[in-house]
Ligand SMILES: Nc1ncnc2c1ncn2[C@@H]1O[C@H](COP(=O)(O)OP(=O)(O)O)[C@@H](O)[C@H]1O
């Protein structure tokens with residue numbers, strides 16, 4: 033048998049999964065770690081905890097599968113993106129906690145960049161909108177605020193990395209300092225058209241180039257994990273930022289193919305092939321996983337509150353005891369009875385980009401019950417995702433392509449059949465749930481498998497992808513369009529503009 037090991041370093045937990053060559057799960061292990069909130073709007077992780085939990089689950093999964101390192105062909109890494117770490121090259125010690133992608137502390141610097149008119153040029157080079165979400169201004173914050181950091185950085189003593197770089201540095205005992213294009217494209221320092229760090233952006237954010245990891249394609253022999261970590265040496269053959277890795281794991285390799293991950297938030301990506309395209313509809317452009325020297329791109333949009341609205345029903349409203357109960361409650365009524373729920377708890381992400389919007393439940397009548405609210409909450413996940421897909425289709429058509437014709441889904445909340453059916457109804461296209469919904473880890477395993485020669489090409493991987501269930505639209509387009517119009521009206525009510 034052929035086995036591949038994927039390390040999936042997420043925002044709230046470190047996971048490790050062993051897959052067979054057909055992409056089936058053999059064993060899985062998971063461990064949560066601490067979220068550190070030093071101030072409102074700040075979120076940090078302890079890089080040592082990330083490493084320790086990741087190493088522990090990697091060892092645990094091998095033991096669960098009764099495998100030794102020598103039984104595994106290659107190792108792939110996928111990770112929470114944008115999260116920013118700086119460490120000392122000589123001692124290997126981080127100089128600060130990792131600043132997590134959700135952290136907003138760099139917003140004042142981003143506002144300054146926008147006011148100075150750098151936005152268009154940055155988007156042209158990086159595909160990104162200027163936002164504290166990305167690594168660049170987080171890294172600048174560390175250099176400006178940690179005592180002595182800038183001087184050390186200028187002397188070449190410090191290394192910057194996203195979490196993939198950190199894990200590989202640890203796995204190789206400080207021998208290898210690398211990242212892949214999909215992670216680099218989230219830093220706001222990387223020119224995604226030319227596949228290189230951008231000197232002009234480095235100068236703008238005062239980042240010494242000596243800190244940066246070397247950037248490689250996502251399928252590449254990055255180095256070898258030293259034998260003491262996993263009981264034997266293991267080739268690190270793949271790296272992918274988690275959302276691009278999921279796009280790869282869903283076998284979306286061609287322009288127009290799209291996936292949506294329904295987790296705490298939702299992340300929708302549509303491949304645009306080898307064409308770099310900026311969005312006219314509020315999306316960002318990102319590097320997709322790259323298996324050779326040719327750049328590949330995707331359009332991406334994110335919903336901040338996806339499955340998290342179900343957590344709010346549970347913890348904020350006490351409407352349910354466990355997330356799984358939401359479907360039963362929502363199904364106890366035939367529809368939301370005109371109730372619209374806009375879960376703008378932390379503003380609205382793409383395509384609205386309204387940081388000041390706040391949550392709203394509108395359309396309440398005396399007949400409204402908690403079941404209607406639960407149903408509206410669930411539907412809000414689909415409405416927000418539908419707005420993203422519409423934006424993507426408009427961008428695809430503007431570039432001479434076709435609208436998206438099928439949506440592949442994954443993530444914790446995609447188990448909800450009611451939600452998936454409503455999603456298909458709103459979109460008017462099939463929503464397809466694959467047999468393996470651990471597509472993030474699977475993408476990393478596939479990338480590693482390509483490097484190790486387990487797969488000869490993308491077709492070998494595409495053949496593994498299998499649908500578990502297809503949700504076909506049953507609602508009339510008139511009704512779906514009327515619902516979308518109601519949603520947009522509710523969004524305007526939640527907006528502070
Ligand atoms: N049956 C369900 N229906 C709707 N949402 C659910 C259901 N089960 C779990 N969820 C939601 O899915 C999310 C967890 O998905 P997961 O992919 O594990 O998230 P993440 O990777 O962001 O931590 C939670 O926000 C939870 O509320």
Ligand SMILES: O=P(O)(O)OC[C@H](O)CO
Pocket residue numbers: 041042043044111112113114133273274275295296
């Ligand atoms: O760790 P996740 O699954 O919440 O994903 C985080 C994303 O990569 C942030 O861009």
